[in-house]
Amino acid sequence: MSLAAVVDISRQGLVGLASRSRSGDEANAFTSDNGRNGVKNLAGVFDIRQRHTGKPYPPHHTMLGPNDLKPGTFFVYQGQPYEVLETHHLKMQQRRPVVQTRMRNLLSGKQYERNFAQSDLFEEADIQRQQVKFLYAHRDEFWFSEANDSSKRFQLSQDLLGDSTRFLKPNTEAEAIVFDGRIINVELPIKLDFRVVEAPPAIRGNTAQGGVKSVKLETGTMVNVPLFVNEGDIVRVNTQTGEYTERVDKK
Numbered sequence: 001m002s003l004a005a006v007v008d009i010s011r012q013g014l015v016g017l018a019s020r021s022r023s024g025d026e027a028n029a030f031t032s033d034n035g036r037n038g039v040k041n042l043a044g045v046f047d048i049r050q051r052h053t054g055k056p057y058p059p060h061h062t063m064l065g066p067n068d069l070k071p072g073t074f075f076v077y078q079g080q081p082y083e084v085l086e087t088h089h090l091k092m093q094q095r096r097p098v099v100q101t102r103m104r105n106l107l108s109g110k111q112y113e114r115n116f117a118q119s120d121l122f123e124e125a126d127i128q129r130q131q132v133k134f135l136y137a138h139r140d141e142f143w144f145s146e147a148n149d150s151s152k153r154f155q156l157s158q159d160l161l162g163d164s165t166r167f168l169k170p171n172t173e174a175e176a177i178v179f180d181g182r183i184i185n186v187e188l189p190i191k192l193d194f195r196v197v198e199a200p201p202a203i204r205g206n207t208a209q210g211g212v213k214s215v216k217l218e219t220g221t222m223v224n225v226p227l228f229v230n231e232g233d234i235v236r237v238n239t240q241t242g243e244y245t246e247r248v249d250k251k
Contacts, residue, residue, distance in 0.1 A: 062124040063122065064123070066098075066101075066117070069087055070087065072084065073124075075125050076122060077114075080105060081105075081184070085111065087099055087101050087102070090115070096117060096118065100115050101115070106185050127178065127179055128179075129177065130175070131148075132176045133145060133171055133174065134169070134186075135150070135171075141155045141156075142156050142168060160184075160185060164186070167192055174187060174188050188239045190240055191238055194234070194236075196230070197231065198215060199229060199230050199231040200213055202227040212224045212226060213226075215229060217237070223235075223244050229244075231251070234248040
């Protein structure tokens with residue numbers, strides 16, 4: 001809706017409210033000049049709303065259409081923040097195209113699939129980021145602190161963190177996701193280095209064939225690596241896919 005249309009609605013629908021809350025001269029000024037002072041008048045609408053409800057008008061947020069939902073985008077759906085993981089454009093015969101979206105609820109960590117029409121609109125989630133570091137895990141609780149102040153701590157559940165718990169080791173630095181004034185999740189760097197603590201020996205003759213084997217990292221998680229990787233080596237892993245990328249150092 002255009003600004004002019006909003007101002008026109010405000011003139012027609014809020015004149016009585018303006019008259020009750022202001023003097024007559026102010027009410028006339030509020031609806032005068034045919035919207036030439038539209039921005040000022042619109043601010044008056046917001047001011048009236050705050051006086052009568054005790055709640056300020058919500059700040060401006062960018063609105064997103066289905067085509068804006070790219071992987072990594074944060075948006076609000078049914079009042080909760082989500083992160084887009086994957087999207088596909090579907091064109092069905094005799095039906096309007098939809099955007100099939102796989103998304104993750106940032107509050108619960110659960111993933112969902114939804115189909116959105118081209119006419120759907122979403123509010124962009126106001127996400128802030130903060131540097132933190134991982135301290136330790138106790139049962140299903142994972143404790144973090146601010147990067148520069150270990151006394152300011154918070155904990156997140158394993159259900160919320162999901163697979164990223166496989167790659168958490170003490171003093172790992174990460175980014176906390178802040179929504180509505182509170183930390184709701186943590187994102188690890190895309191690539192991290194880990195020491196191999198258990199690795200089966202390579203079978204002679206197989207190393208030249210490009211085979212793989214499963215090894216245990218210092219966090220306890222298992223990953224597939226080339227046969228030449230041995231216990232004690234340092235390997236780099238993609239924390240988003242869980243895949244080995246390279247050997248950084250060998251024993």
